[in-house]
Amino acid sequence: MEPPVVSFLVQPTSTVERPEAPPEANSRTFARAIADVREGWQNRELWGHLGWQDIKQRYRRxxxxxxxxxxxxxxxxxxLGLLYSQLFNQEINTFLPYITAGFVVWNFLVGCVTEGTDVFIANEGLIKHLPAPISVHVLRLVWRQVLFFAHNLVVYAVVVAIFFGxxxxxxxMQDDPVTHPGLSWAILLAIPAFALLAVNAVWVALLFGIISTRFxxxxxxxxxxxxxxxxxxxIVWHTGILHKVGADGDWRMLIAELNPLYHFLEIVRAPMLGHQQSWHHWAVVGGFTVLGWALALLAMRNYRARVSYWV
Incomplete structure (x- = not known):
């Protein structure tokens, strides 16, 4: 008896399916990075509610x-206004509003920078379990700082009302060679200036947040x-004091001019106090805005998919 013949049917292999690229490779495009920011902005109800809840949770009970x-x-x-007005021999009626406005803006800037470094680390649970763009967590942070800024504006309003005359x-200001025009409708320039600060705060938190998550x-x-x-x-001193310390005060101005935060601070503080507006501050801030967003989008393009693994 002959053994049974076993036949093997071989399927034709005319088309070979290639494995798909890993998700991380597909996401490393500027289009995906920009889409992440756009989708984050569209989720305004989410990060708006979370930011408000952060404040309520912090002061619960x-x-x-x-x-x-x-x-x-x-x-x-x-x-600090009372202390430094005596140390620098300043008139309290102009120096206290100067310090108050400076602190209000400074707190917003510093809050966005320092909390921006921990923005993804602090939201580890949400990042791993909530399918949302990573920009949502950054917008939540900036919104929370905007609410803090709004609360602090009450102090500024009270001080300005007291020294309005x-x-x-x-x-x-004492030792300042510049004569400021005083409060006027130019105070409204503080609104677009603060909006520009908020736009910069987003890229700062994105960039430093991604770097800090890795390192x-x-x-x-x-x-x-x-x-x-x-x-x-x-903040607790003004640039006019740099001219007082010596005849070579021009080069001493570099102490302030080479500090990027000075320009971000001044575009908001100057109209709040009726100070003479120097437009080179806007130019510097505009340059940092373009450069900063370019670096943030580059970091988003290369590493946004890895944030969930780094946290």
Missing amino acids: SVIGPLWITISMGTTALA DLNQPYQ RDIPPVIHSFINLIFFMTP
Whole structure:
């Protein structure tokens, strides 16, 4: 008896399916990076609600709640205004509004930078379990800082109301050779200036957030460095003092001019105080806006898909 013949049917292999590229490779395009930011903005209800809940959670079981933000800003501005007005021999009626406006804007800038380094690390749970663009967490952070800024504006409004008679006319700060025009409708320039600050805050948090997620030494370095920048930024002192310390005050102005935060601070503070507006501050901020967003989109293009693995 002959053994059974077993036949094997071979399927034709005219078309060979290639394995698909990994998701990370497909996501490394500028189009995907821009789409992430666009989709994040479209989720306004999500990050708007989360940002508001952050403030409510921080002051839960507190009697006056978020008003502690205003009280803290008010006591700080008053204490430092009284102290440094005596140290620098400044008139309190113009120096206290200067310090108050400076602190209000500075707190927003520093909050976006320092918290931006931890933005993805602090949202590890949401990033791993919530299918949302990573820009949502950055917009949540910036929105939270905007709410803090709004609370602190109450202190600024009170101080300006008290010293309105001195700020509503041309005035000079002590040792400042520039005569400022005083408060006018030019104060409305603070609105687009602050909007420009918020736009920059987004790229700062995106860029530093991605870098800090990969290299965990960056946040403490930024926190330490920002304390040095505070004393080098005209907040508790003004640039006119640099001219007082010597006849060569022109080169001393580089202490302020080479500090990027000074320009971001000044485009908002100057109209808030009726100071003479220097348009080179807007040019510097505009340049940083373009450069910063280019770097942030580059980081998003290359590493946005890895953030969920790094946190």
